[in-house]
Amino acid sequence: MGDLTLFTYDWVPEPPRGYVRDLRVRWALEEAGLPYVVKSVSFRERTAEHFVHQPFGQVPWLTHGDLSIFESGAILLYLGHLSETLLPAETRARSEAVSWLFAALNSVEMASLPWTLAPEQKQFDGFVESRLKHLEPVLAAREWLAGIFSIADILMADVLRLVDRFEKLADYPACRSYVARATSRPSFLQAHADQLAHFAAADAANSELPRVG
Amino acid sequence: MGDLTLFTYDWVPEPPRGYVRDLRVRWALEEAGLPYVVKSVSFRERTAEHFVHQPFGQVPWLTHGDLSIFESGAILLYLGHLSETLLPAETRARSEAVSWLFAALNSVEMASLPWTLAPEQKQFDGFVESRLKHLEPVLAAREWLAGIFSIADILMADVLRLVDRFEKLADYPACRSYVARATSRPSFLQAHADQLAHFAAADAANSELPRVG
Numbered sequence: 001m002g003d004l005t006l007f008t009y010d011w012v013p014e015p016p017r018g019y020v021r022d023l024r025v026r027w028a029l030e031e032a033g034l035p036y037v038v039k040s041v042s043f044r045e046r047t048a049e050h051f052v053h054q055p056f057g058q059v060p061w062l063t064h065g066d067l068s069i070f071e072s073g074a075i076l077l078y079l080g081h082l083s084e085t086l087l088p089a090e091t092r093a094r095s096e097a098v099s100w101l102f103a104a105l106n107s108v109e110m111a112s113l114p115w116t117l118a119p120e121q122k123q124f125d126g127f128v129e130s131r132l133k134h135l136e137p138v139l140a141a142r143e144w145l146a147g148i149f150s151i152a153d154i155l156m157a158d159v160l161r162l163v164d165r166f167e168k169l170a171d172y173p174a175c176r177s178y179v180a181r182a183t184s185r186p187s188f189l190q191a192h193a194d195q196l197a198h199f200a201a202a203d204a205a206n207s208e209l210p211r212v213g
Numbered sequence: 214m215g216d217l218t219l220f221t222y223d224w225v226p227e228p229p230r231g232y233v234r235d236l237r238v239r240w241a242l243e244e245a246g247l248p249y250v251v252k253s254v255s256f257r258e259r260t261a262e263h264f265v266h267q268p269f270g271q272v273p274w275l276t277h278g279d280l281s282i283f284e285s286g287a288i289l290l291y292l293g294h295l296s297e298t299l300l301p302a303e304t305r306a307r308s309e310a311v312s313w314l315f316a317a318l319n320s321v322e323m324a325s326l327p328w329t330l331a332p333e334q335k336q337f338d339g340f341v342e343s344r345l346k347h348l349e350p351v352l353a354a355r356e357w358l359a360g361i362f363s364i365a366d367i368l369m370a371d372v373l374r375l376v377d378r379f380e381k382l383a384d385y386p387a388c389r390s391y392v393a394r395a396t397s398r399p400s401f402l403q404a405h406a407d408q409l410a411h412f413a414a415a416d417a418a419n420s421e422l423p424r425v426g
Contacts, residue, residue, distance in 0.1 A: 056320050056347045067308055071315035078308070095280055095291070102284035105319050107269050114327040117340075123331070134269045 002065030215278030
């Protein structure tokens with residue numbers, strides 16, 4: 001089938017570092033112990049080739065041999081089919097993991113997005129809270145969403161990390177300790193360190209260029 | 214494996230009728246010719262049993278025997294594994310359909326949501342437009358997202374229908390004709406008529422109740 005290659009930007013500004021969505025894919029690959037390489041595409045100049053793989057000019061995408069997959073949810077689901085460490089084989093647990101994977105993206109991330117875009121606008125607070133208040137008892141009652149750790153937890157924890165960054169999890173202790181539990185895994189720590197190092201290397205490379213003007 | 218049962222609300226107010234997300238599931242079931250029944254749960258009183266199946270108290274969810282699946286994306290993916298009419302079996306086409314299924318939800322619906330929630334706020338216009346401008350050439354060049362019709366088209370067309378309802382597709386003729394092409398399919402027309410009839414029946418039933426006070 002060939003190598004797994006993850007594509008991300010060559011550089012991003014400081015604020016999104018540690019939150020660029022290639023992190024989700026790095027985390028899953030580390031969790032499963034799948035060998036992979038990371039390649040960069042230009043952040044400043046999105047090429048025609050970039051749009052062939054990611055039609056909106058975003059990252060990440062993943063290639064596996066001549067297969068090219070975009071959208072972090074689709075990539076994680078694909079990796080789940082390569083490794084039972086990421087997606088349990090048993091029908092019921094697998095079905096729960098897939099439902100929760102979509103819930104992380106479509107019920108929680110989608111509800112938190114208007115608020116992260118415009119946190120000063122109180123009109124959006126209720127939307128993200130309508131999700132967190134129902135997620136709180138779920139996460140108080142179980143360690144991981146599908147019973148055992150899966151790609152659903154990678155997505156949900158990554159989505160909640162951003163909510164936590166904006167200090168919105170203070171009233172949801174089970175959500176907050178779930179994020180702490182997930183992000184203390186060695187696979188997350190490795191993925192996070194690797195993403196920071198990737199972008200820091202770009203800064204170092206740029207500073208070595210002769211200045212013009 | 215048992216029957217396929219789709220759960221939706223017993224009643225909703227007028228504005229969302231024709232847009233409640235059980236429509237996506239009805240459409241897929243009609244498209245595949247899979248037999249199913251529809252059951253109602255209370256819109257006004259969300260029971261504890263409701264939250265067991267849909268942790269955020271939303272609809273739809275689908276049961277198949279003793280399996281219960283929530284999130285419209287997860288349900289469509291599940292149905293895709295039951296019918297090649299919904300999800301092609303060939304590896305490359307299947308992978309493209311799954312990437313586009315997530316793109317419909319996470320790149321297009323997520324980008325259009327802040328704007329549909331607050332269309333008067335011009336700050337959100339650019340976000341949905343940043344997606345539509347890249348989707349336009351894709352849909353100008355192909356009939357369906359994965360080459361042949363799939364669950365990706367059910368989700369993308371349903372997402373774009375709502376954007377079109379708010380008159381935001383005027384500058385994107387390929388997106389608009391894609392919506393027209395998808396929603397002229399007999400399976401969509403049946404699903405749409407069934408949802409309207411379902412909620413209209415609730416009105417009729419309510420009007421037969423004796424008035425109190």
